Amino acid sequence: MQNMSIIPYDGIGRNLFCRWLLPVGVVDDKGYKALLNNEIDNLTDLGFIQTDGYDKIFLHPLVQQVALDDIKPGIRGCREMVENLKALFLIRNVDYSDRNYLFRLIESVIEYTEKDDIPLYIDFLNEAFEYAKKYKMGFYMEIILSELELYIQNIEPKETEEDSFKSAQYCERRAHFFNNKSIFELLCKKDVETALRYSLKAAGLCGEIIDFNPILAAGIYSDLAEVYRNKSQFDEAYKYLKLAGKIISDKKLPFGYDVFAIERKCANLLESMGKYFEAFLFVNTILLQIKDRKYNPLDMANVLWDGGFILLKLNQREKAQNYLGSAYKIYSDLRSDDIAFMDEIEIKLLQNKVIPLPLLKKFNISLEDFEK
Numbered sequence: 001m002q003n004m005s006i007i008p009y010d011g012i013g014r015n016l017f018c019r020w021l022l023p024v025g026v027v028d029d030k031g032y033k034a035l036l037n038n039e040i041d042n043l044t045d046l047g048f049i050q051t052d053g054y055d056k057i058f059l060h061p062l063v064q065q066v067a068l069d070d071i072k073p074g075i076r077g078c079r080e081m082v083e084n085l086k087a088l089f090l091i092r093n094v095d096y097s098d099r100n101y102l103f104r105l106i107e108s109v110i111e112y113t114e115k116d117d118i119p120l121y122i123d124f125l126n127e128a129f130e131y132a133k134k135y136k137m138g139f140y141m142e143i144i145l146s147e148l149e150l151y152i153q154n155i156e157p158k159e160t161e162e163d164s165f166k167s168a169q170y171c172e173r174r175a176h177f178f179n180n181k182s183i184f185e186l187l188c189k190k191d192v193e194t195a196l197r198y199s200l201k202a203a204g205l206c207g208e209i210i211d212f213n214p215i216l217a218a219g220i221y222s223d224l225a226e227v228y229r230n231k232s233q234f235d236e237a238y239k240y241l242k243l244a245g246k247i248i249s250d251k252k253l254p255f256g257y258d259v260f261a262i263e264r265k266c267a268n269l270l271e272s273m274g275k276y277f278e279a280f281l282f283v284n285t286i287l288l289q290i291k292d293r294k295y296n297p298l299d300m301a302n303v304l305w306d307g308g309f310i311l312l313k314l315n316q317r318e319k320a321q322n323y324l325g326s327a328y329k330i331y332s333d334l335r336s337d338d339i340a341f342m343d344e345i346e347i348k349l350l351q352n353k354v355i356p357l358p359l360l361k362k363f364n365i366s367l368e369d370f371e372k
Contacts, residue, residue, distance in 0.1 A: 074116040106128045182224075199223060264303065324349060
C-alpha cells in the first residue's frame with residue numbers, strides 16, 4: 001500500500017507494478033511475483049485496490065489520500081520501487097515510451113514520501129536529473145535540483161553509522177550534484193559563467209572519485225569542456241576532453257551511453273574550432289559504434305543531426321539533406337509529443353534551408369518558394 005499510494009491516480013499495469021517491487025537484479029526463482037500478485041488480490045478483495053477489469057490497478061483518490069496520511073510512505077518503505085526507477089534512469093541509451101509517466105512518478109516520490117533514507121534519495125534524484133536532461137525537460141530538471149539542494153548539504157563523510165558515506169561516496173554525490181547544477185545553468189538558463197563556477201566545483205572533486213566512479217569523473221571533465229566550448233575557450237575545452245579521454249583509456253571503459261556522450265562532445269568541439277573534416281570523421285566513427293551495438297534511435301538521430309550541420313559547413317548540401325532528413329524522421333517518430341523541441345528542430349531546418357518534404361507541406365511552402 002505504501003508503493004501504491006505514490007502511484008499516479010490513473011493507475012499502473014499490474015505486471016509492471018510487480019516487476020518494480022522485485023529487488024534490483026533478483027531473478028524471480030522464488031515465486032516473488034506470485035506472492036505479490038496474491039497480496040494485490042487480497043487488497044483488491046478488501047476494496048483498497050481497484051482494477052479496470054484488465055491489467056491496470058489503482059487506488060480511489062480518497063483511499064489514496066487516506067493511505068498517504070496514515071501510512072506515510074517513506075523511501076525505505078518504497079525502497080524496491082525507488083531502486084528500480086533509479087536503475088531505469090541509469091540505462092540512458094533506452095528511450096522509454098512511457099517517459100511522461102516516469103516523470104510523474106518522480107514528482108510523486110518527491111512530493112509524498114518521507115525522506116528516511118537520504119543516501120538512496122540523493123542517488124535517485126541525481127539519476128532522475130540525468131534522465132530529465134536527456135529530454136531537455138527543464139521544468140523537471142529544476143524541480144529535481146531544488147529538492148537535491150535541500151538534502152545535499154546534510155550528508156557527511158562518516159565510516160560507521162547506518163546510512164553513512166565513505167569519503168569517496170560523499171564526494172561522488174556532491175560532485176554529481178554540482179555537475180547537474182552546471183548542466184542546468186548552461187542548458188536551460190544559458191548562464192555560462194554560473195555553469196562554469198559549478199562545473200569547476202565538480203571537477204575539483206574528481207581526484208577523489210576517479211577510482212570509485214571513473215565514468216562520472218570522465219563525464220564531469222567532458223561537461224566542463226562543453227562549458228569552455230560555449231565560452232569559445234577551445235584550448236581549455238580540449239584540455240579537459242583529453243582528461244576525460246585519458247580516464248576512458250586508462251580504466252578501459254566500454255562504449256556505452258556516457259562514453260558516447262563524451263565522444264559526441266569531441267565532435268562538437270572540433271566543429272567549433274573550425275576542424276570540420278576531423279569533426280565529421282568523429283561523427284562517422286560514433287555512428288558505426290552505435291550501429292554495431294544497436295543503440296537506440298534517439299542517439300542515432302542526435303549524431304545524424306550533428307553530422308548534417310557539419311556537412312553543411314563542408315558544402316556537401318545533398319549529403320547534409322540526407323543526414324538531417326533522417327534525424328528529423330526519427331525525432332518525428334520519438335519526440336512528436338514534445339512540441340517545444342520539435343518547433344526548435346523545425347525552425348533550425350527552415351533557417352538553414354535544409355528541410356524534409358513533409359515539413360514543407362506542414363508549413364505550406366512550395367519547393368519553388370523554398371529554393372528561392
